[in-house]
Amino acid sequence: MTENVADKSVEQLKQERHRDYEVYPQGTMQEVFDDLADRREKCPITFSEKGGFWLATSYDDISSILRRNNRGFVSFPNIPDGKVAFGQKAQIPIELDGPIHTQYRKLLDPLLSPARIAAIEDDIRAVANDLIDGFIETGQCDVVPQFAFPFPGINFLTLMGWPLEDAEKMNEWVEIFLKGVPGGTEEETLQARIRASQESRAYIQAIVDDRRANPRDDITTTIVQTEFDGEPISDSDLSDLFVLMLMAGLDTVQSVIAQSMAYLAEHQDRWEQMFASPDSLEPAIEELLRWTSPAMPTRNVAEETATVGDMTLPRGERVFCPLNAANRDPKYFEDPDEVKFDRVDPKPHVTFSLGAHRCVGVHLARTELKVAFQELHRRIPHFRLVEGEKPRELMALTWSVDNVKIAFDPAG
């Protein structure tokens, strides 16, 4: 396969390596993982004519591309078919590159540093317990709506210094952004999204105006007062940034908790193993992060050419890099589809992506997961799936599960 690659035109390569990929697949997650494994073995970078993108499947190719952001690749548009969702501009900051992206990261990274997150760990723990209080006496929990979904949302409000009593309102908007109107028509979903967008922007604008008039010692004030090259961030950019921070932090942590709880419901020995010793939890969470891996970035060749695997691709070519494909490469993870808490000195997973766009909320996410599992385990030492209920797999630009209904002995 590798002979004479350099002599071939990109059109020839697209033909030779043509193998369509469904970004919104039908079937089961395992079927998609089997397909990705088959590609990795036969031809690790294929071209999907449908959507017009290359699909990378190996750990080495995906990590190499992600690390070269700003060194030959850019992140906009961060969607495999290149079509910008809802016609909006580049999303701040995940679709920004170069110096403006660096400015945003210099602003945001210190606000989400390990020390900042450690300072709100007790609040995060209180949020987890409040949510558990809401269902513990019933002996049942619908994990996504009753815990995994509201938990990161309320933590976001805590972090930003926004009123916690607005959590429900915020959750409704996010639910509409992410899921639309379940069972509704496309038009109903579109209308609902427009309404949610207007309402959330108005809400955020009121917060921005308030912080301008009455600065406080919170992250929101710091961001509102920030100037890049002597210019404040515009209201519209602030609104985009806050919505993106909320969504990016919510969708992903929700997915890791939901997939983990669905798995652990049927593997209670693993639930015990996670807490076998004080040192057990950290590597177990890393393994669950590797295995659940919700995000799927796309990178775009931004220089005249860039090396992708054994090929040289021209400017503008898009490469879809599902992080879960890298995380299930058997070159580094034996039995990659298995959850194994005792992997020795494992290769680092790429669940938080790599390079310049490394997840800005990485320290928050790890703390949220640690606290969530600790408190869930403390209060629900044993659980199972509700009989007859099966988690539903959701595969889109992030992967998740819902309908994770668990049952346990009710307690106080």
Added chain:
Amino acid sequence: MSDHPPFKIDEEFCVGHGRCYALAPESFQPDEMGHGVVRDYRDGPATREPGVVVNACPESAIELITVGGDAEKGSQS
């Protein structure tokens, strides 16, 4: 001379995953961006094999400088 393994962080590649100071807090600490910094002196006994710490960096940004001056680095692919 510090007394911990001769770690070196390549600042060009470190983006602040925080694995080094999570796994070997005696040898690394975060800066205000959350990027890893090698401590001047080891703060307590070593908790991990140096090679494990080198391999744990997702960006392969940690090197172990050997006595002869050669660097053993995680594979930056």
